[in-house]
Amino acid sequence: MTRPRTLYEKIWDAHVVEQRPDGTCLIFIDRHLVHEVTSPQAFAGLRASGRTVRRPDLTLAVPDHNLPTTPRKDAAGQRLPIADAESAAQLAALETNAPAFGIRYIDAVAPEQGIVHVVGPEQGFSLPGTTIVCGDSHTACHGGIGALAFGIGTSEVEHVLATQTLLLQPAKTMEVRVEGEVGPGVTAKDIILHITGVIGAAGGTGHVIEYTGSAIRALSVEGRLTVSNMAIEGGARAGLIAPDDVTFAYLKGRPYAPKGADWDAAVAYWTSLATDLGATYDKTVVIDAADIAPSVTWGTSPEDVVPITGTVPAPDSFADPSKQAAAAKSLAYMGLEPGTRMQDVAIENIFIGSCTNSRIEDLRAAAAVLKGRHKAAGVKWAIVVPGSGLVKAQAEAEGLDRIFTDAGLEWREPGCSACLGMNPDKVPAGERCASTSNRNFVGRQGPGSRTHLVSPAMAAAAAVTGRLTDVRELID
Amino acid sequence: MAPIEKVEGRAIPFGLKNVDTDVIIPAKWLKTISREGLGRGAFETLRADPDNLFDNPEFAGAPILIAGDNFGCGSSREHAAWALGDLGIRVVIAPSYSDIFSGNAVKNGILPVVLPQTAIDRLMEVAATDPIHVDLDTQTVTTPFQDRFRFDIDPFRKMCLLNGLDEISLTEKSETAIAAHEKKMATDQPWLIPATP
Numbered sequence: 165m166t167r168p169r170t171l172y173e174k175i176w177d178a179h180v181v182e183q184r185p186d187g188t189c190l191i192f193i194d195r196h197l198v199h200e201v202t203s204p205q206a207f208a209g210l211r212a213s214g215r216t217v218r219r220p221d222l223t224l225a226v227p228d229h230n231l232p233t234t235p236r237k238d239a240a241g242q243r244l245p246i247a248d249a250e251s252a253a254q255l256a257a258l259e260t261n262a263p264a265f266g267i268r269y270i271d272a273v274a275p276e277q278g279i280v281h282v283v284g285p286e287q288g289f290s291l292p293g294t295t296i297v298c299g300d301s302h303t304a305c306h307g308g309i310g311a312l313a314f315g316i317g318t319s320e321v322e323h324v325l326a327t328q329t330l331l332l333q334p335a336k337t338m339e340v341r342v343e344g345e346v347g348p349g350v351t352a353k354d355i356i357l358h359i360t361g362v363i364g365a366a367g368g369t370g371h372v373i374e375y376t377g378s379a380i381r382a383l384s385v386e387g388r389l390t391v392s393n394m395a396i397e398g399g400a401r402a403g404l405i406a407p408d409d410v411t412f413a414y415l416k417g418r419p420y421a422p423k424g425a426d427w428d429a430a431v432a433y434w435t436s437l438a439t440d441l442g443a444t445y446d447k448t449v450v451i452d453a454a455d456i457a458p459s460v461t462w463g464t465s466p467e468d469v470v471p472i473t474g475t476v477p478a479p480d481s482f483a484d485p486s487k488q489a490a491a492a493k494s495l496a497y498m499g500l501e502p503g504t505r506m507q508d509v510a511i512e513n514i515f516i517g518s519c520t521n522s523r524i525e526d527l528r529a530a531a532a533v534l535k536g537r538h539k540a541a542g543v544k545w546a547i548v549v550p551g552s553g554l555v556k557a558q559a560e561a562e563g564l565d566r567i568f569t570d571a572g573l574e575w576r577e578p579g580c581s582a583c584l585g586m587n588p589d590k591v592p593a594g595e596r597c598a599s600t601s602n603r604n605f606v607g608r609q610g611p612g613s614r615t616h617l618v619s620p621a622m623a624a625a626a627a628v629t630g631r632l633t634d635v636r637e638l639i640d
Numbered sequence: 641m642a643p644i645e646k647v648e649g650r651a652i653p654f655g656l657k658n659v660d661t662d663v664i665i666p667a668k669w670l671k672t673i674s675r676e677g678l679g680r681g682a683f684e685t686l687r688a689d690p691d692n693l694f695d696n697p698e699f700a701g702a703p704i705l706i707a708g709d710n711f712g713c714g715s716s717r718e719h720a721a722w723a724l725g726d727l728g729i730r731v732v733i734a735p736s737y738s739d740i741f742s743g744n745a746v747k748n749g750i751l752p753v754v755l756p757q758t759a760i761d762r763l764m765e766v767a768a769t770d771p772i773h774v775d776l777d778t779q780t781v782t783t784p785f786q787d788r789f790r791f792d793i794d795p796f797r798k799m800c801l802l803n804g805l806d807e808i809s810l811t812e813k814s815e816t817a818i819a820a821h822e823k824k825m826a827t828d829q830p831w832l833i834p835a836t837p
């Protein structure tokens with residue numbers, strides 16, 4: 165009998181092409197997702213060295229980061245140009261590079277276009293037990309279906325394009341077990357915000373985190389993708405959730421998913437991947453689901469999390485002197501005073517979207533709060549950005565778009581949007597945004613922007629009242 | 641990629657913790673399709689302050705940057721390494737880095753030295769007035785005041801940096817093993833090849 169192994173170790177072992185004497189391994193990459201921002205220099209590198217793409221069949225390209233989310237076609241169905249010259253150049257580069265290197269390409273106006281981490285699982289291109297990379301740090305997202313997925317830089321993008329492999333050091337393993345049932349109004353986003361608050365922004369450095377426990381198993385695939393998406397905010401290279409029947413039901417019949425006898429063989433294999441009884445992790449953190457409230461960030465690190473019922477902490481409440489200094493800086497940037505009740509913080513902007521929270525379930529949760537209500541007068545800008553064209557179509561079929569527009573929110577085209585200040589969707593300097601994205605870094609949503617990370621339901625609640633709000637007061 | 645063996649010069653005593661890649665190079669600078677010229681955007685937000693270290697003539701052309709814990713956290717953008725390189729930085733010294741950043745640094749010929757906070761505190765002091773010497777071969781950081789700090793580095797990364805080696809050419813030497821893996825995958829797990837929709 166072999167030694168009991170964790171999910172991570174099983175996926176890792178199955179992908180080792182070669183092991184170097186120092187323990188570094190050449191790892192085969194099963195899926196490579198490519199977008200317009202981190203790929204132009206990689207393709208330029210291939211051209212310069214006369215290399216080709218080794219496995220175009222395992223590669224999928226889709227633009228998302230800097231596409232504007234305003235209509236992409238005019239009334240006559242003609243594609244509209246992108247005003248920003250640099251964004252247009254990046255998009256044009258991908259449009260040329262994908263066919264030139266024989267890569268599958270979902271173009272900017274295709275019905276399947278969307279955020280790369282929404283598109284991968286939705287198309288069944290991302291599969292359990294595979295290794296997945298993409299030049300975006302939230303690639304960890306695909307861990308929600310049990311894939312070992314992580315973000316890479318442009319040199320690595322070039323390396324994977326050329327060789328379909330990466331040189332990696334095995335990571336340590338960390339288990340974050342969330343046991344019990346979450347209360348009403350508490351979503352997958354609150355779970356991962358709470359986890360990040362507990363373990364800290366560097367808590368998972370050098371580790372791959374496997375999320376386990378009854379509260380994780382109870383999540384839909386959408387919720388699991390949300391949790392794993394933010395593994396990187398806890399410092400981990402990747403997140404993982406063991407694939408189960410919920411995962412298989414989600415993937416079955418998706419365009420690139422295995423079919424027929426292949427499907428059965430795949431399911432049998434995926435089922436065998438779960439962490440063995442008796443396998444050990446290098447680190448384990450146990451969290452009681454009952455302790456998790458609807459959560460919100462107050463600072464400029466995703467570890468700066470408090471329950472919505474909490475207050476802005478005082479810098480000297482932290483033991484670590486460097487954290488005290490960082491907190492003081494954060495508060496100055498965020499324009500917040502210690503002791504302020506989070507629920508008294510006024511919000512001018514609402515962003516519901518990003519690869520963390522733009523799937524159908526997220527939009528349903530936001531719509532449930534907004535139905536029959538209207539955004540507050542103090543909310544100047546509120547947008548809902550579906551994660552993909554397919555999510556958009558589904559939401560429209562369910563009438564969610566009407567709920568949003570009736571409530572005074574804008575309904576946009578799919579893309580990364582205000583998750584990062586790269587496209588026209590930005591939060592003005594000095595203003596606050598209740599945002600369903602994953603990062604509250606300085607300037608992330610535009611220079612001077614102040615981000616409060618929340619769940620879609622909490623963002624909707626903030627839209628209604630014009631301040632950070634405990635969504636439990638608006639649902640019954 | 642230029643090899644690194646010894647780097648001597650002024651070190652920017654930056655020292656801040658949890659510096660994310662958005663701070664190193666803001667998102668608006670990512671819209672390039674080439675790798676050069678990003679030094680202009682490096683630390684842009686901090687450089688809005690006229691007293692910032694990066695535009696201080698004292699540290700003009702400094703090849704070393706001293707930083708705090710968890711340097712390069714956040715977004716995986718490799719532009720952070722390009723921006724540092726374009727700024728003339730060859731070595732970063734910090735107590736810890738985000739995994740992605742340290743990988744990107746090495747791939748772009750920047751040496752990420754890990755030293756404990758006590759050593760960082762001392763180097764920050766020295767850097768304010770004097771040069772620092774980094775020797776990759778002997779894995780030491782020294783100062784004109786007899787300070788000597790040894791650092792660890794992954795031997796493969798060390799070899800790549802010392803020789804200025806490009807990783808793709810190295811990997812191409814493993815062609816037989818890669819092809820064997822592909823063959824095994826095609827027979828054992830044919831469903832791994834994406835279905836035709």
Ligand code: SF4
Binds near residue numbers: 601
């Ligand atoms: S939505 Fe944000 S985090 Fe997700 S892929 Fe786009 S930019 Fe990256």
